[in-house]
Amino acid sequence: MANGNVTTGKAEDLLAEAARWRDEGHKVALATVVTTWGSSPRPVGSQLIVDDTLRLQGSVSGGCIEGAVVHEAQAIMEGAPPKLLEFGVSDEQAWDVGLACGGTVKVFVENVE
Amino acid sequence: MKREILDRLQKARAAKQPTALVTDLTDGRQLLQADGDNLGELSLDAGQQAAVTAAITADRSGPLPEHPNLFVHVYNPPLxxxxxxxxxxxxxxxxxxxxxxxxxxxxxxxxxxxxxxxxxxxxxxxxxxxxxxxxxxxxxxxxxxxxxxxxxxxxxxxxxxxxxxxxxxxxxxxxxxxxxxxxxxxxxxxxxxxxxxxxxxxxxxxxxxxxxxxxxxxxxxxxxxxHGVPPLVKAGQPEAAPREMVG
Known part of the structure; x- marks a missing residue:
């Protein structure tokens, strides 16, 4: 199979990237999908990192809840306690941010010290 | 996540050691289990510890079934x-x-x-x-x-x-x-x-x-x-004939 390389180990790359951003002096938050129910677009363990310049890498959904996650992440990297966020069809906010897939997803957001 | 834990986690992954990071979702305290060592401020009882080990073996990340506030993130070496x-x-x-x-x-x-x-x-x-x-x-x-x-x-x-x-x-x-x-x-x-x-x-x-x-x-x-699944035999079906010709 030509060009059949399969990319794995993304989580490792993201954590290495988070460490690099901290070493550059940025504040960094890490978001991790901890549970999914129904047809969530990204599996448990998927991660997103964001820094204080709103540099983003990774994903916790197909793109529909990242905005809300980043909003919470900004407060958390400024010193707010870590937080478990829940998005789903029964949740008003999920409608707002448009979780397109009809699933539920819980995302844990923490500061990278 | 404390920097000490992040660095140890990266080291364990580079060494291809079976590793799990346990996070208490109520307060963010964490415990890293790598190569038999524990690092972090979260402590687990024997039952929880066994459940983490089982999660590593099954390569399954997620909350512990009996302790939904404890999230286990399994970082296994690649297949x-x-x-x-x-x-x-x-x-x-x-x-x-x-x-x-x-x-x-x-x-x-x-x-x-x-x-x-x-x-x-x-x-x-x-x-x-x-x-x-x-x-x-x-x-x-x-x-x-x-x-x-x-x-x-x-x-x-x-x-x-x-x-x-x-x-x-x-x-x-x-x-x-x-x-x-x-x-x-x-x-x-x-x-x-x-x-x-x-x-x-x-x-x-x-x-x-x-x-x-x-x-x-x-x-x-x-x-x-x-995935540790037993061989599938459908009810009422004869066992498949041995494949003597293969190879």
């Missing part, structure tokens, strides 16, 4: 498939295994077989299989298949692999071929416990005939063993 024999079946097996998320390595000292023209996107090793296998050190996330059908190449590889923690070992050949192989391996000093780890004839009995079909049956069996 590897070590293939002895750059044969026709391997040409079909390599892309299948890669798509399934395996890092694939082919071992075959015969350069006429193991070359980049036949295998354009996979690592090829042309050492003797026992040397190559010793260097690759199959771990509990490694599957090994021996497909050369040549005892000179297959047997030395099996001698190393059967003493390793590889989660799957399969060997191509009919029942008759395998019976002879068992005798040779006993002469090499391998015990019946070790020899009985070999899946042979290789693959699930799906009536595979072409190289691609045999590759499918091998990949299906590796997947089944990886």
């Amino acid at each position: 590897r498939l070590l293939v002895v024999g750059a044969v026709h079946i391997s040409q079909a097996l390599v892309p299948m295994a890669q798509v399934a998320g395996y890092e694939v390595i082919i071992i075959d000292p015969r350069k006429a077989w193991a070359n980049a023209e036949r295998f354009p996107s996979v690592q090829l090793i042309d050492d003797w299989p026992d040397d190559a296998m010793t260097a690759l050190a199959p771990d509990h996330r490694s599957a090994v298949v021996v497909l050369t059908h040549d005892p000179k190449l297959d047997d030395p590889a099996l001698g190393v692999v059967l003493r390793s923690p590889a989660f799957y070992v399969g060997a191509l050949g009919s029942r008759k071929t395998h019976a002879k192989r068992i005798e040779r391996l006993r002469e090499q000093g391998l015990g019946d416990d070790e020899i009985s780890r070999i899946h042979a004839p290789i693959g699930l009995a799906i009536g595979a005939k072409s190289p691609a079909e045999i590759a499918i049956s091998i990949m299906a069996q590796i997947t089944q063993v990886l």
Whole structure:
């Protein structure tokens, strides 16, 4: 199979990237999908990192809840306690941010010290 | 996440150690379990500890069933498939295994077989299989298949692999071929416990005939063993006939 390389180990790359951003002096938050129910677009363990310049890498959904996650992440990297966020069809906010897939997803957001 | 934990986690991953990060979702306290060591400010009781170990073995991240506030993130080494024999079946097996998320390595000292023209996107090793296998050190996330059908190449590889923690070992050949192989391996000093780890004839009995079909049956069996699923026998169906012709 030509060009059949399969990319794995993304989580490792993201954590290495988070460490690099901290070493550059940025504040960094890490978001991790901890549970999914129904047809969530990204599996448990998927991660997103964001820094204080709103540099983003990774994903916790197909793109529909990242905005809300980043909003919470900004407060958390400024010193707010870590937080478990829940998005789903029964949740008003999920409608707002448009979780397109009809699933539920819980995302844990923490500061990278 | 404390920097100390992040750095230790990265080190454990680089060393391909089975690792889990446990997070208390109510307050963010964490415990890193890597290579038998614990690091962090979260403490677990014996039952929770056992559940974390089970999650690592099953390679399943998620909240602990009985403690939904404890999230276990399993960071296992990547899956590897070590293939002895750059044969026709391997040409079909390599892309299948890669798509399934395996890092694939082919071992075959015969350069006429193991070359980049036949295998354009996979690592090829042309050492003797026992040397190559010793260097690759199959771990509990490694599957090994021996497909050369040549005892000179297959047997030395099996001698190393059967003493390793590889989660799957399969060997191509009919029942008759395998019976002879068992005798040779006993002469090499391998015990019946070790020899009985070999899946042979290789693959699930799906009536595979072409190289691609045999590759499918091998990949299906590796997947089944990886997830610890018992062999599937449908009610009212006779057992599949032994595939004497394969290989």
